[in-house]
Amino acid sequence: xxxxxxxxxxxxxxxxxxxxxxxxxxxxxxxxxxxxxxxxxxxxxxxxxxxxxxxxxxxxxxxxxxxxxxxxxxxxxxxxxxxxxxxxxxxxxxxxxxxxxxxxxxxxxxxxxxxxxxxxxxxxxxxx
Amino acid sequence: xxxxxxxxxxxxxxxxxxxxxxxxxxxxxxxxxxxxxxxxxxxxxxxxxxxxxxxxxxxxxxxxxxxxxxxxxxxxxxxxxxxxxxxxxxxxxxxxxxxxxxxxxxxxxxxxxxxxxxxxxxxxxxxx
Numbered sequence: 001x002x003x004x005x006x007x008x009x010x011x012x013x014x015x016x017x018x019x020x021x022x023x024x025x026x027x028x029x030x031x032x033x034x035x036x037x038x039x040x041x042x043x044x045x046x047x048x049x050x051x052x053x054x055x056x057x058x059x060x061x062x063x064x065x066x067x068x069x070x071x072x073x074x075x076x077x078x079x080x081x082x083x084x085x086x087x088x089x090x091x092x093x094x095x096x097x098x099x100x101x102x103x104x105x106x107x108x109x110x111x112x113x114x115x116x117x118x119x120x121x122x123x124x125x126x127x128x
Numbered sequence: 129x130x131x132x133x134x135x136x137x138x139x140x141x142x143x144x145x146x147x148x149x150x151x152x153x154x155x156x157x158x159x160x161x162x163x164x165x166x167x168x169x170x171x172x173x174x175x176x177x178x179x180x181x182x183x184x185x186x187x188x189x190x191x192x193x194x195x196x197x198x199x200x201x202x203x204x205x206x207x208x209x210x211x212x213x214x215x216x217x218x219x220x221x222x223x224x225x226x227x228x229x230x231x232x233x234x235x236x237x238x239x240x241x242x243x244x245x246x247x248x249x250x251x252x253x254x255x256x
Binding site: 020021023024025026027028029030033036037040041044045048051060061062105107108109110112115117118119120 | 147148153232
């Protein structure tokens with residue numbers, strides 16, 4: 001078992017520690033907003049372009065419950081990634097769309113998806 | 129409240145749905161392995177180079193408990209991102225290091241950290 005100890009970083013450690021802590025802070029900010037199991041998936045489903053309504057979205061994202069999708073859409077709206085439009089007709093139509101700001105996530109998403117593909121391929125090779 | 133309905137995708141929807149589902153699958157793979165609150169943070173702390181021991185790592189990652197760090201290191205080891213070396217001396221020294229494969233995450237990490245910085249800056253501007 002490792003003991004818990006608190007120690008002040010030495011002078012040699014200090015610059016690494018500062019750089020590390022700045023990167024950890026930025027990563028924490030990113031994961032706070034887009035982390036978790038569903039948020040990026042909802043964004044990918046909305047990015048495919050032709051999906052705007054709640055039920056369509058739910059069908060596109062296997063395994064997400066209506067309650068979870070509804071809560072994720074609310075979070076994404078609060079953080080400026082998704083806009084929600086209510087069309088005043090009978091029955092009422094609610095549409096969700098990505099905002100301009102959500103495009104700032106393109107590179108992150110691209111790299112995550114590419115890495116996921118590469119990793120899946122690697123696992124497949126290891127098994128065969 | 130949205131009703132739950134199941135509908136087969138129309139012919140026009142089908143290609144989008146297939147592409148969407150392939151991206152969602154890749155993202156799922158990525159998040160399965162590196163998702164959660166701590167894994168990428170442990171990798172960043174190890175990447176800073178001079179940190180190898182458990183206690184040093186714990187000091188670098190604010191808020192992580194010994195139990196959580198221990199469990200995350202085990203997961204990262206199982207998935208091939210971290211190697212664990214036990215040096216046969218008294219007292220026993222255990223060192224953790226990133227594997228070569230972990231370097232495949234560089235771009236993902238870089239984009240996440242850059243996005244986090246940009247997002248923090250944006251929030252700061254909005255508040256002032």
